[in-house]
Amino acid sequence: MSVITRQDFDQYMVPIYSPAAFIPVKGEGAKLWDQNGKEYIDFAGGIAVNGLGHAHPIAIEALKTQAEKLWHLGNGYTNEPVLKLAKLLVENTFADKVFFCNSGAEANEAALKLARKVGLLSGIEGKNEIVAFNNSFHGRTLFTVTAGGQPKYSKDFAPLPEGIGHIGFNDLEAAKACINEKTCAVIVEPIQGEGGVIPAQLEFLKGLRELCDQTGAVLIFDEVQTGLGRTGQLYAYMNSGVTPDILTTAKALGGGFPIGAMLTTDHFAQQFTVGDHGTTYGGNPLASAVAHAVFEFINTAEVLDGVQQRYDYFVKALNQLNDKYALFDSIRGAGLLIGCVLKAEFAGQAKEINTLAGQEGLLALIAGPNVVRFTPALIIPFEDIDEGLRRFDVALARFVDAQKGV
Ligand SMILES: *Cc1c(COP(=O)(O)O)cnc(C)c1O
Secondary structure, X not given: OOOOOHHXXXXXOOOOOOOOOOOEEEEEEOEEEEOOOOEEXXXXXXXXXXXXXXXXXXXXXXXXXXXXXXXXXXXXXXXXXXXHHHHHHHHOOOOOEEEEEOOHHHHHHHHHHHHHHHHHHOOOOOOOEEEEEOOOOOOOOHHHHHHOOOHHHOHXXXXXXXXXXXXXXXXXXXXXXXXXXXXXXXXXXXXXXXXXXXXXXXXXXXXXXXHHHHHXXXXXXXXXXXXXXXXXXXXXXXXXXXXXXXXXXXXXXXOOOOOEEEEEOHHHHOOOOOOOOOOOOOOOHHHHHHHHHHHHHHOOHHHHHHHHHHHHHHHHHHHHHHHHHOOEEEEEEEOOEEEEEEOHHHOOOHHXXXXXXXXXXXXXXXXXXXXXXXXXXXXXXXXXXXXXXXXXXHHHHHHHHHHHOO
8 A cells, every 4th residue: 555645745736835744634623633643723724714713513514415415507597506605605795796717816817807907898998007015915716816916926927917006015106196087906914814814904904995986997906814803704795995996815615615706886897798707617516515504604793703803812822821921013914814923033943933833733724834724624623722722832842942053
């Protein structure tokens, strides 16, 4: 019998990731076990995907039930689960219409293409410019990686799509200076996730809304990471006083089953016509059935209030740890999207802390080189938070010792 090992990754996989040295084989709730039976507390949640944790009975039931009925049809036919899911999304958000796809990048790709079409139909010459923000992340297709504000991810793939400009995040003056009648879209994350867990200021989002209204640009909120209860609201826009024209959602939407969606109003949706866009698997019955179950489960006061309680609990405990170790400048974020920002003297070492945490039996994430990020299941039990933080405490102690050269 051949044994699967971490070396197989290096031997067989295109080397675009550098996964941990261990291989998880089973998960339940906010816990995972690796090939050796070692237990981990999961504060990573599959990068803000496993909102219900691992192997949640609701998701399993939805998947199994649908698996026995119908998996896939193709877009020549619609299906019941996708229509149920679309209705649920429309009834619970600003949106009137939904387009389904398989990932966050594809949802943003659809949003940006729709915005270009809207610009074209406006009849205004050259209304095709997209304004995006430094440090943002919107996915890895060529269009979305170019919209993203981290040149390290796009520079090797030139020539890049044209007409995309970047300005400072939370810099309303810069936005005023560059959003004009040639702008067809402004794309922004309510909290920059990959870029370091940086919340947008409310005044900034309001200002972008006004600028888009004045210039006829489409305001796109990329809620791929912040959606589905992650910030304690169903979607982060709901707490901002600002409603976007297009919202993209993915990650936690399927609770681990791949699905993404672009939500928009009738006004914008109708500017796409038959044949303008599409994708083979978008809204397939299996993904839609799971997403419906996940969405209904999360969209309750109990789960959403629980996210806020867990945020308070995390922040208090993390500040206590910081009193002990003085490693972090700040703890920031919202809900269960939490970033621990390293002090300047420890800059670039978030990954080291993460590796130590893994050794101590805690899965965490980083958000850029200077931020340790936590995005656990929205329903992570408090005793698992305690145990995870205890392991984090040990990892931080080891990190501090290593700094001293102990
Ligand atoms: C993860 C992420 C994406 C990309 O989603 P994929 O499913 O990896 O394509 C886009 N935008 C934001 C804000 C994200 O966090």
